Amino acid sequence: MFFDSWVGLGRVLVVGTLAYVALVAILRISGKRTLTKLNAFDLVVTVALGSTLATVLLSKSVALAEGILALALLVFLQFAITWLSVRSRGFQSLVKSEPTLIMHRGRLLETAMRHQRITREEVMAALRSSEVVDAAQVTAVVLETDGTITVIKNAGHDAEEPTLATVRKP
DSSP: OOOOOHHHHHHHHHHHHHHHHHHHHHHHHHOGGGGOOSSHHHHHHHHHHHHHHHHHHHOTTSOHHHHHHHHHHHHHHHHHHHHHHHHOHHHHHHHOOOOEEEEETTEEOHHHHHHHTOOHHHHHHHHHHTTOSSGGGEEEEEEOTTSOEEEEEOOOSSSOOOOOTTOBOO
């Protein structure tokens, strides 16, 4: 249960090191965009890469070459999806969500919150994290495409009011 063989430990050391080096090389070649957290699809790819690496490390039935190919395939598919997303708005709308306005000028937008399954408590927590003591201090609260909540505070009386050109009000 605690120890099987020295061969198994040696395999983990050798295969783990080689798989890790291969993954780092593949990620460096593919660019910074591969592991961003811009949307749910990116999260799925990141988790799949971790799961694949763990399988290569711990499963004797998966050869190193197969594991490296699986890692490269995931990164290639991520690259292809993002490449298509940048070039086609229609394709982009299939794989990416849009930011959602959930509070506007201190007023919660209940319909949008219900649709996005965001509770009042989660919005209030985001306001507290942004050091907002009064909802009147807020121009907007936006649920971003990656699931984070952004608080946009009032700019002040003399400044121009910020715009949310990419955010659609429900």
